[in-house]
Amino acid sequence: xxxxxxxxxxxxxxxxxxxxxxxxxxxxxxxxxxxxxxxxxxxxxxxxxxxxxxxxxxxxxxxxxxxxxxxxxxxxxxxxxxxxxxxxxxxxxxxxxxxxxxxxxxxxxxxxxxxxxxxxxxxxxxxxxxxxxxxxxxxxxxxxxxxxxxxxxxxxxxxxxxxxxxxxxxxxxxxxxxxxxxxxxxxxxxxxxxxxxxxxxxxxxxxxxxxxxxxxxxxxxxxxxxxxxxxxxxxxxxxxxxxxxxxxxxxxxxxxxxxxxxxxxxxxxxx
Amino acid sequence: xxxxxxxxxxxxxxxxxxxxxxxxxxxxxxxxxxxxxxxxxxxxxxxxxxxxxxxxxxxxxxxxxxxxxxxxxxxxxxxxxxxxxxxxxxxxxxxxxxxxxxxxxxxxxxxxxxxxxxxxxxxxxxxxxxxxxxxxxxxxxxxxxxxxxxxxxxxxxxxxxxxxxxxxx
Numbered sequence: 001x002x003x004x005x006x007x008x009x010x011x012x013x014x015x016x017x018x019x020x021x022x023x024x025x026x027x028x029x030x031x032x033x034x035x036x037x038x039x040x041x042x043x044x045x046x047x048x049x050x051x052x053x054x055x056x057x058x059x060x061x062x063x064x065x066x067x068x069x070x071x072x073x074x075x076x077x078x079x080x081x082x083x084x085x086x087x088x089x090x091x092x093x094x095x096x097x098x099x100x101x102x103x104x105x106x107x108x109x110x111x112x113x114x115x116x117x118x119x120x121x122x123x124x125x126x127x128x129x130x131x132x133x134x135x136x137x138x139x140x141x142x143x144x145x146x147x148x149x150x151x152x153x154x155x156x157x158x159x160x161x162x163x164x165x166x167x168x169x170x171x172x173x174x175x176x177x178x179x180x181x182x183x184x185x186x187x188x189x190x191x192x193x194x195x196x197x198x199x200x201x202x203x204x205x206x207x208x209x210x211x212x213x214x215x216x217x218x219x220x221x222x223x224x225x226x227x228x229x230x231x232x233x234x235x236x237x238x239x240x241x242x243x244x245x246x247x248x249x250x251x252x253x254x255x256x257x258x259x260x261x262x263x264x265x266x267x268x269x270x271x
Numbered sequence: 272x273x274x275x276x277x278x279x280x281x282x283x284x285x286x287x288x289x290x291x292x293x294x295x296x297x298x299x300x301x302x303x304x305x306x307x308x309x310x311x312x313x314x315x316x317x318x319x320x321x322x323x324x325x326x327x328x329x330x331x332x333x334x335x336x337x338x339x340x341x342x343x344x345x346x347x348x349x350x351x352x353x354x355x356x357x358x359x360x361x362x363x364x365x366x367x368x369x370x371x372x373x374x375x376x377x378x379x380x381x382x383x384x385x386x387x388x389x390x391x392x393x394x395x396x397x398x399x400x401x402x403x404x405x406x407x408x409x410x411x412x413x414x415x416x417x418x419x420x421x422x423x424x425x426x427x428x429x430x431x432x433x434x435x436x437x438x439x440x
Contacts (some may be wrong), residue, residue: 002304003304005301007301008301036324037304037325038324038343041343050345052347052348054348101325102328103391103413104340104413105325105339108339108344188415189408190412
């Protein structure tokens with residue numbers, strides 16, 4: 001199908017983008033357009049005007065500052081997959097990037113666009129939460145930081161107020177002994193996941209974190225010392241999945257349960 | 272009796288595209304995606320349109336040397352970029368090898384997916400010279416074919432992977 005008629009305005013700096021978006025709260029920013037393009041063609045999105053962030057060079061920079069990788073929101077999945085971005089995660093970023101959609105999509109799709117689209121089944125939504133990343137948002141009132149695990153408020157609803165854009169994702173460096181696991185269940189390579197389970201264990205920083213993703217809304221995060229030792233017990237895993245708080249459907253308990261066992265096996269191996 | 276048709280006002284813009292090394296000046300709406308601009312405005316109908324939501328891969332073209340979907344974004348967003356469609360790959364030696372292998376291995380029947388398949392296959396051979404069959408299947412997952420069952424396409428790509436890089440050395 002064809003998109004509804006819309007205007008397209010190309011901007012070349014963050015400030016230009018902010019003043020363009022400030023003109024009308026129904027204007028929408030477009031990054032790589034690999035999700036929004038489909039939504040436009042399906043007429044699920046019908047914006048009056050798109051503000052095109054493609055030409056903003058500063059949003060493509062990726063640099064290491066101290067113990068953080070500061071990833072410009074317009075960094076493409078392919079750039080991360082190909083190792084063009086400094087790796088502070090022992091390969092987790094590249095592994096996750098490689099599993100997103102298809103190469104032709106990864107060549108244009110961006111980390112920030114994917115997070116702002118806020119599809120709960122998108123890979124970065126779960127992976128950034130597991131890595132403990134922080135989203136840096138700028139808007140008319142200045143900038144603010146949101147933990148990645150809270151950035152998706154509900155399905156397709158990012159923590160962005162009118163006129164705000166995501167400019168950076170700050171990924172903390174994993175220490176030398178840290179390990180990660182990222183597992184997802186797709187019926188076909190490249191499609192959105194039916195279930196995602198991912199975890200990071202970083203003993204030097206005292207982090208044990210588990211994320212269940214591809215749910216109806218935000219990710220579910222479990223963390224704390226001894227988490228993975230406890231989850232080595234299948235009864236503990238069943239209890240975690242069937243907890244009414246988690247709100248997992250019968251199917252999801254099976255899918256996520258299967259992946260959870262793998263993640264625990266991945267992360268428990270060298271303890 | 273004549274009834275005047277009431278068409279809504281159309282806002283068209285000028286778009287300067289570089290396709291296969293040639294400059295095209297296209298007059299289209301901002302919503303017109305690149306695949307439509309190529310087919311309807313540039314007369315380059317080698318790029319096919321299947322699903323128009325990024326799943327089928329029929330519209331895959333090269334943008335600055337890397338494959339991208341041409342159905343997902345406004346043509347305006349490709350100004351200043353080099354677009355290469357299957358038409359330009361007539362004289363490309365690697366694509367000639369792929370075409371011969373596609374014929375030999377029955378990697379197409381109706382041919383609808385083939386332009387996108389060739390662009391993707393060319394990217395696989397150039398980017399992943401050591402890919403095994405599992406990786407080739409993985410990389411081809413973004414291009415749907417409803418005729419061949421894929422085995423012929425995988426065989427063709429595997430064959431070119433095994434011969435192309437030896438020939439290059």
